Amino acid sequence: MEYYSNQISQLIEQLASLPGIGVKTAQRLAFYIIDMPQDRVKKLADTMVQAKNTIRYCSQCLTLTDQELCPICKNPSRNQKMIMVVENPRDMTAYEKTGKYEGVYHVLHGAISPMLGIGPGDIKLKELMHRLEKDVDEVIIATNSSLEGETTAMYISKLVKPTGIKVSRIASGVPVGGDLEYIDEVTLLRALEGRVEL
Numbered sequence: 001m002e003y004y005s006n007q008i009s010q011l012i013e014q015l016a017s018l019p020g021i022g023v024k025t026a027q028r029l030a031f032y033i034i035d036m037p038q039d040r041v042k043k044l045a046d047t048m049v050q051a052k053n054t055i056r057y058c059s060q061c062l063t064l065t066d067q068e069l070c071p072i073c074k075n076p077s078r079n080q081k082m083i084m085v086v087e088n089p090r091d092m093t094a095y096e097k098t099g100k101y102e103g104v105y106h107v108l109h110g111a112i113s114p115m116l117g118i119g120p121g122d123i124k125l126k127e128l129m130h131r132l133e134k135d136v137d138e139v140i141i142a143t144n145s146s147l148e149g150e151t152t153a154m155y156i157s158k159l160v161k162p163t164g165i166k167v168s169r170i171a172s173g174v175p176v177g178g179d180l181e182y183i184d185e186v187t188l189l190r191a192l193e194g195r196v197e198l
Contacts, residue, residue, distance in 0.1 A: 142170045
């Protein structure tokens with residue numbers, strides 16, 4: 001049974017299609033947007049369209065940015081010889097919140113998962129190996145402590161070790177099966193400081 005007009009139903013349906021948004025939350029958001037002043041709705045819509053049109057991968061670390069290089073890669077005070085490999089931009093942000101990591105990042109945009117049909121060629125490993133042709137001292141693997149994250153870490157370790165570059169893995173402190181974006185800064189910092197060489 002239809003409770004709302006076609007336009008409201010479509011708005012709710014579109015909002016509910018976003019990750020983490022259920023039908024009830026989508027309804028609340030839809031009615032909130034409908035009640036917003038017209039100029040705020042236009043600004044919200046324009047901001048989403050502009051973000052979609054301008055945001056791209058950083059040419060160095062592959063995080064999301066609206067410029068050629070992200071602010072971290074552009075920062076001359078960052079140690080360009082130390083690269084932390086993370087699965088996604090949210091994981092990078094989690095480490096940045098610690099305020100203690102001084103190197104740069106490489107974002108894989110996924111993890112190896114044979115069960116889901118995601119192989120090494122489906123994530124940004126080729127780009128990582130290209131970066132390692134430059135002057136790099138250490139690669140810190142900070143993938144999640146899931147089966148996929150561990151598989152990816154071992155694969156990267158096997159790729160990087162023959163180059164002579166030091167390879168380390170973040171230490172325990174990050175719970176198995178936990179996603180980095182949900183872990184507090186202190187735990188992340190301890191994991192970074194206690195990393196071990198692979």
